[in-house]
Amino acid sequence: MAVLAGVFAVLGWEHTEKAASAISALAGVAAVGVMIWAAVPTASGGGNIRVAKTGRATAHGNGLANTGVTGPADALKNNVQVERTGDAESADGDANTGVHLT
Secondary structure, three states: OHHHHHHHHHHOHHHHHHHHHHHHHHHHHHHHHHHHHHHHHHHHOOOOEEEEOOOOEEEOOOOEEEOOEEEOHHHOOOOEEEEOOOOEEEOOOEEEOOEEEO
16 A cells, blocks of 8 residues: 555656556456456365374264265365374264265
């Protein structure tokens, strides 16, 4: 903001309006570019997933004890690697120490 104020002061008030319009247009184009860039990894399904050396999980009741990877199958489009996961225990629910796709 201080830089813009300095530029506006140097340009004078008669040219400030044109400079502000140009800066606003560039900021708008940059914002659209950032939005598209941020959406691309989501559309491609994300990257690789690696889970290793996890701790212990215990579930009570109908809960889920998970020390690996769980999620919807269509969300895991790339490699999933699970190594040396911890113990998972559940009396009445689910226990997962590897990959559990729904």
